[in-house]
Amino acid sequence: ERYGLETWFKIGDMDFATHIYRTLMLRGKMRLSEVTDMIAKRLGIRHRIVPMTDDRVRTVVVTECGHMSFQEYFVEKRGEVRVKSVIYEGAEEAEPCSEVIPSIMDSRAVIIAPSNPILSIGPILALRGVREALRKTRAVRVGVTPIIGGRAVKGPADRLMRDLGIEPTAASVARLYSDILDLFIIDEVDASMAGEASKYVPRCIVTNTLMQTRQDRVRLATYILTAINEVR
Structure with a gap:
């Protein structure tokens, strides 16, 4: 503030250090996928994390x-x-990272997490070839609602959907993903909406999707894996 610069983007020291490190690596001509892999390994993350593209979107x-x-x-x-x-x-010109399409095509299951369908999942689906791969894959395709009781669990998804003329409901999310899902999971709060959601996806099931603790996350993950095995 004393330098007269904007200060609204407030982040913690760890986030700040990660942004600086990533920017330095990218300026050194490394690809985003390479930098992501390096950061994940340095943070002790065992699972493979792949960005949707190395291009600018x-x-x-x-x-x-x-x-x-x-x-x-x-x-x-x-x-x-x-x-x-x-x-x-930039989404129309960008190419998916080399692992993205093969991962979709070769996986036993693809899970679309309960993230904002417009701002988080939307850019990925807009990338050339991704939605088509999800249509063609033989994997079980599962989506989890980010909307519970007409409201976003976190973030502005409900307000954004309303602004864009989309009713903020679990059924509306099912409609947005209607061509790329085999199974859609909605919260028990919206159990009465299962019939409407089933108009857009082959199967809709109801459970507690709210994740407030580690135990909640483990419970939901186990439930999803069980549901996937039942579909297969």
Whole structure:
């Protein structure tokens, strides 16, 4: 602030260090997938993490106040400005990382996590070849609702969907994923909506999807794996 610069993007020391490290590596001509793999290994993460692309793709939120980056919309404005549209800038030209399509095609199951369907999952599905791969794969394709009782568990998904003319319900999320899911999981709060959601996906099941503790996360993961085995 004393330097007269903007200070709305407040992050912790670990996040700040990671951003600096990643930027230095990218400026050194490393690919994002290489940097991601290096960071994961240094943090002791055993599982393989692959970004959707090594190319530049930028989520632009078109609001009543003008065009904004995702960070400006979500952090600076706290998702409180009205959204007119969302643009995935560069998605049509970008190529998926080399592991993305083979991973989709060769996996036993693909799980779409309960993230924002417009701002988090949308950019991935907009990338060339990803949605088509999800349509063609023989993997069991599972989605978990990010909307419970008409509200987002975290973040601005419900407000954003409403601004874009999409009713913020679990059934609406099922409709957005209707061509790429075999199974959709909704929360028990929305059990009465299972019939409507089933109009868009072959099968809809109900359970407690709210993850507040590690035990909750383990419980839901076990439930999903059991459901996948039943589908297969």
